[in-house]
Amino acid sequence: MKICLFFLSEPSSGGAYQYQLTFLEVLKKLKKHEISVITTNRQIADIYRNDFQILNFSFYSQLLTNVSSIFRRISQSKKAVSFSEYDDAAEKDVKSSRDLINKASTLKLKINCHLLHILMKIYKIELIIYPSPSDISFNLNIPYIFTVYDLQHRINPQFPEVSKNGEFEIREYLYSNALPKASAIIADSQVGKEDIINLYNINPDKIFVLQYLPPIYLRNKITSDESNKVRKKYDLPSEYIFYPANFWLHKNHQLIIKAIEILKKRNVYINAVFTGSNHGEYKNLMELARKLNVSAQIYYIGRVNNEEMSALYKLSFGLVMPTFFGPSNIPYLEAFYLDCPVITSNLRGIRDQVQDAALLIDPESPEDLASTILQLKDKKLRETLINNGHKILGNWTYDDFSTELTRILEKFEFKLKNSNVKI
Numbered sequence: 001m002k003i004c005l006f007f008l009s010e011p012s013s014g015g016a017y018q019y020q021l022t023f024l025e026v027l028k029k030l031k032k033h034e035i036s037v038i039t040t041n042r043q044i045a046d047i048y049r050n051d052f053q054i055l056n057f058s059f060y061s062q063l064l065t066n067v068s069s070i071f072r073r074i075s076q077s078k079k080a081v082s083f084s085e086y087d088d089a090a091e092k093d094v095k096s097s098r099d100l101i102n103k104a105s106t107l108k109l110k111i112n113c114h115l116l117h118i119l120m121k122i123y124k125i126e127l128i129i130y131p132s133p134s135d136i137s138f139n140l141n142i143p144y145i146f147t148v149y150d151l152q153h154r155i156n157p158q159f160p161e162v163s164k165n166g167e168f169e170i171r172e173y174l175y176s177n178a179l180p181k182a183s184a185i186i187a188d189s190q191v192g193k194e195d196i197i198n199l200y201n202i203n204p205d206k207i208f209v210l211q212y213l214p215p216i217y218l219r220n221k222i223t224s225d226e227s228n229k230v231r232k233k234y235d236l237p238s239e240y241i242f243y244p245a246n247f248w249l250h251k252n253h254q255l256i257i258k259a260i261e262i263l264k265k266r267n268v269y270i271n272a273v274f275t276g277s278n279h280g281e282y283k284n285l286m287e288l289a290r291k292l293n294v295s296a297q298i299y300y301i302g303r304v305n306n307e308e309m310s311a312l313y314k315l316s317f318g319l320v321m322p323t324f325f326g327p328s329n330i331p332y333l334e335a336f337y338l339d340c341p342v343i344t345s346n347l348r349g350i351r352d353q354v355q356d357a358a359l360l361i362d363p364e365s366p367e368d369l370a371s372t373i374l375q376l377k378d379k380k381l382r383e384t385l386i387n388n389g390h391k392i393l394g395n396w397t398y399d400d401f402s403t404e405l406t407r408i409l410e411k412f413e414f415k416l417k418n419s420n421v422k423i
Contacts, residue, residue, distance in 0.1 A: 001033045001126050001412075001413050001416070002033070002034045002036075002125050002126050003027075003035045003036070003125070003126065003409070004035070004038060004120065004125045004127075004128050004129070005023060005024070005027060005036070005038070005052075005128075005129045005131065006038050006039075006129070006130050006131070007023075007024065007037055007038070007039040007041060007044050007131065008038075008039070008040050008041075008134060009041065009132050010041060014245070014277075015149075015212070015329060015330040015331075016132055016149060018215045018330050019132075019149070020131040020132055021215060022215075022216075023129065023131045023405075024037070024044070024048055025216055026398060026402045027052075028048065028051040028052065029402065030402070030405075033409065035052050035053070036052060036053040036054075036125065037052040037053070037054050038055045039055070040057045042056070053123075109139065113136060117140055117141070117142075120140065120142050127143050127144065127145065127412060127416075128140070128142050128145070129144070129145045129147075130145065130146050130147055131147050132147060132149070133147065133149070133174055133175070134174075134178075135174050135177070135178070137178045138177045138178045138181045143412070144181075145182065145184045145408065145412075146178050146179065146184075147186040148179075148186070148187055148188075148192060149192075150188070150192065150195075150325060150327065151192075151195045151196070151199055152325050153168050153171040153172065155195070156325065159248075159249050159324065159325075160249060161250060161279070175200060179202050180200075183206070183412055184206050184207075184408050184411070185202065185206055185208070186207075186208055186209075186210050187207055187208070187209050187210075188209070188211060188327060188328050189209060189211060189328045189349060190209055191352055192327045192328070192349070193207045193209055195327070208404065208407075208408050209404075210401055210404055210405060211328065211396050211401075212329075212330050214393065215306070216398075217307070217309070218334060219310045220338060220339070226311055227314065229311075230312060231311075231315060233308075234273075234299070234301045235299075236273060236299065237271040237273075239270075239317050240270075240316055241256070241270060241271070241316060241318055241320045241343075241373065242272075242313060242316035242317075242318070242320070242340070243273070243274050243319070243321060244275040244276060244309070244331055244334075245275075245321065245323070246277045246278075247276060247278050247279050247281040247282045248279050248280075248281060250324045250325045251281075251323055252324055253274060253281065254285060255322040255365075255366055255369055256322065257272070257285060257288050257289050257294060258288075258292065258366035258369075259367075259370040259373060260272060260370075261294050262367060263370050263373065268374065269297065270317075270373060271297045272299065273301060273312065274298070274299065275300075275303065275304050275312070276303065277303055286300075310338055313335060313338040313340045314338055314340070316340055317341075318335075318342065318376045318382075319331060319335040319341070319342045319344075320343045320373065321342070321343070321344045322343075322363045322369060323344070323345055323350075326347055326349035326350045326353070327349025327352070328349060328352075328353040329344075329350070332353060332354050332357075332389075333393065336389030336393050337390075337393060339389075340386075341358075341385045341386060342357065342358035342389070343359045343360075343361060343369070343373065343376070344359075344361070345363040346363075354392070355388070356388045357385055357388035357391070357392050359372050359375060359385070
């Protein structure tokens with residue numbers, strides 16, 4: 001069967017990017033099918049050029065992005081007005097700007113779909129795999145497998161990153177159109193599958209669970225020289241809690257800062273190391289740290305490369321991830337693999353993923369987090385958490401992922417062969 005995988009993510013996407021890498025690693029070992037990869041990522045095109053037929057869209061994608069940006073800048077160039085000055089004329093200008101942005105987005109999608117449709121016909125693609133959600137899926141007349149990470153715009157719409165500036169409407173339009181038309185749907189967990197069924201009334205038989213896996217680049221064995229090099233490069237403290245996450249509000253970095261202040265008042269000094277891209281909350285968080293007089297205990301080292309991530313986990317006192325979003329997350333698996341104890345949120349979905357390999361806290365209680373951080377000083381407890389984490393990893397492996405993905409493809413292939421549909 002001729003399959004095309006759309007890899008349309010960048011490293012700044014965090015866990016979404018890592019999950020897509022899992023698909024590439026698994027698919028390159030499946031010799032039964034002829035697989036092509038369309039990507040906008042130059043690095044991916046280079047790394048996997050010997051494993052797949054690569055269709056590199058990086059230049060084309062950048063060109064379209066630049067054109068869209070020009071439309072957006074033009075639409076936003078009108079003089080801003082205050083609330084008191086806002087009249088019918090100003091409202092008309094805002095509507096005109098919004099229409100221009102929408103037209104640019106629609107034009108970009110139409111151009112993409114037209115070109116992709118031609119390519120899919122040339123390469124005789126029978127099935128497309130979208131390892132990340134895309135509105136291209138239901139605009140191409142080709143069967144597809146659609147992946148859902150979460151539906152937090154429905155579950156937690158109070159967070160601006162899933163609801164503000166039309167984000168809620170964009171996501172709702174995407175899922176309400178893509179899910180019913182998909183040949184198969186991939187969820188990250190049983191809880192994720194339940195959400196898809198309950199929120200969009202989708203047939204359970206076409207939803208499959210492919211759980212997250214720790215990224216392949218992680219290395220459990222790190223030499224002291226490698227560790228010292230990373231510690232020196234980032235000027236890391238001798239002991240720290242670790243949180244690798246982009247700065248979205250739902251990541252809840254503020255809870256860590258507040259817990260550190262509580263501990264400081266008890267003469268317990270805990271440092272925190274943050275990594276990731278700044279999506280707007282960094283400035284507010286640093287202001288909070290200054291206000292609470294704990295700035296010296298907060299280390300932000302930006303985005304780090306894959307080779308350094310293992311050492312950062314291994315050097316840390318523990319992963320602290322008080323997120324409000326699930327149903328599952330990749331950093332827990334990274335920590336399990338790298339012998340790093342975990343503290344995370346006591347939320348539906350997350351409980352199922354970490355089971356007895358993490359300490360669960362109320363993500364709205366800095367006092368709860370502060371006291372739980374102190375529990376990690378118990379060596380016996382640390383060993384228990386680490387051992388339980390390795391057991392969880394043993395229950396779902398790359399081979400298991402491959403077996404389940406193969407089963408999904410075989411079910412589609414069987415239906416294709418027994419139907420009169422011509423692709």
